[in-house]
Amino acid sequence: MSWTRHFLDRYLRIPSVSAQGTGMREAVALLVETFRELGCEARVIETSGNPVVFAEKKTPGAAKTLLVYNHYDVQPPEPFDEWISPPWVPTERDGKLFARGVADNKANLAVRLGALKSLGDRLPVNLKFTVEGEEEVGSPSLEGFVAKNRALLAADACLWETGGKDEQGRPDIICGVKGILHAEAVAKGPSRDLHSSVGVAVPSPAWSLVHALAGLRAPDGVVTLPGFYDKVRRADAADREALRAMPYDEEARKKLYGIKEFVGGVSGEDLKEALVFKPTININGLMGGYQGKGSKTVLPKEARAKFDVRLVPDQDPVEVEAALRKYLAMFGVELVEVHGYPPARTPVDSAVVKAAVESAREAYGKEPWILPLMPASGPMYVYRALMPCVSFGAGWPGANIHAPNESVQVADLAPAQEHVRRFLQNLAAVVPEAKPTAP
Numbered sequence: 001m002s003w004t005r006h007f008l009d010r011y012l013r014i015p016s017v018s019a020q021g022t023g024m025r026e027a028v029a030l031l032v033e034t035f036r037e038l039g040c041e042a043r044v045i046e047t048s049g050n051p052v053v054f055a056e057k058k059t060p061g062a063a064k065t066l067l068v069y070n071h072y073d074v075q076p077p078e079p080f081d082e083w084i085s086p087p088w089v090p091t092e093r094d095g096k097l098f099a100r101g102v103a104d105n106k107a108n109l110a111v112r113l114g115a116l117k118s119l120g121d122r123l124p125v126n127l128k129f130t131v132e133g134e135e136e137v138g139s140p141s142l143e144g145f146v147a148k149n150r151a152l153l154a155a156d157a158c159l160w161e162t163g164g165k166d167e168q169g170r171p172d173i174i175c176g177v178k179g180i181l182h183a184e185a186v187a188k189g190p191s192r193d194l195h196s197s198v199g200v201a202v203p204s205p206a207w208s209l210v211h212a213l214a215g216l217r218a219p220d221g222v223v224t225l226p227g228f229y230d231k232v233r234r235a236d237a238a239d240r241e242a243l244r245a246m247p248y249d250e251e252a253r254k255k256l257y258g259i260k261e262f263v264g265g266v267s268g269e270d271l272k273e274a275l276v277f278k279p280t281i282n283i284n285g286l287m288g289g290y291q292g293k294g295s296k297t298v299l300p301k302e303a304r305a306k307f308d309v310r311l312v313p314d315q316d317p318v319e320v321e322a323a324l325r326k327y328l329a330m331f332g333v334e335l336v337e338v339h340g341y342p343p344a345r346t347p348v349d350s351a352v353v354k355a356a357v358e359s360a361r362e363a364y365g366k367e368p369w370i371l372p373l374m375p376a377s378g379p380m381y382v383y384r385a386l387m388p389c390v391s392f393g394a395g396w397p398g399a400n401i402h403a404p405n406e407s408v409q410v411a412d413l414a415p416a417q418e419h420v421r422r423f424l425q426n427l428a429a430v431v432p433e434a435k436p437t438a439p
């Protein structure tokens, strides 16, 4: 592990914040240097944004190829004063290693590289790595990068960037991610703010926005946008089995979130199904009119709402956007700043998932649990269009990703690395090749 810890320590000291444009080239340089040290061919592939580091290690006689996806960018560290130790100084405390980006997802790359290092010339598969630098800002260049480099990225399976364990220490195996659509709804009315006394006769953009939003989701959480659920794929028998085995401590979560009950009073299997398999529309922020102290009798000329839509297979973000646009237009509300990507998933009973599960059993001596679809989103669809994808890593429930005092548990690094090592070995044995060999 000392090699892994040493690399991680150097990697964590680089403030590679894509949103602020810092540390990008430094991170790229360290990665290229490290890949070469590990016997990989490595190069920097420029994109329209931050570059992708591509590395490859070929194994003579190996039939299978694994493509690994990670990102070298991290979230901004602010607010600084909430960090107990500085975000760019990796610090061990109470068995945890604290630094910005350690859980999301620098430690995951470190244990993957550590596994490669430990296998040396006994690597049982061909390995390819892609480490991008824009994941935390929505991966705007990733689709273009993959489209231009399809032949280079050809592989039998993809190991995605994220994963961890639950409160009982059971590792999770992630088979997919939700898609997302970010958007802003804008209601416009009079050419300037007016005295509110005219509100009896002059159309109010704030009311238009409220009426429009109210029609998108019912109080029980059901989305009422016409056609929204039409393409939602139903959970199959294997999905249901995974849901049943999925740990979810409702009472602990309610306490953590400070809520009395979940939306619509849902609980048990229905709650887990909602979290994993159901799409939703979430309001991120409402803006408009007077927000200052006291009262102001004004009819504001404009009102806005930022929202996101979490999408599940087989919803199409383009179709959902069109439906939203059409619906909001009935209230005179316009949709702007729309961007996002589709969901992606690999079946829970596929060979690559089975290899990940078996490897977790071997590495942790515990039964892992399968998450068919992460409630969060990521650009997995770009890779999933080419091959099956699975994800596991070194995270833990208290990791504070995207928040101050992000951490991994130091004791998790060794089994997480062993998980990767076993996965490489099992992958060689079980996963069928993506493309049939020519006769």
Ligand SMILES: [Zn+2]
Residues within 6 Å of the ligand: 075, 104, 136, 401, 402
């Ligand atoms: Zn993240």
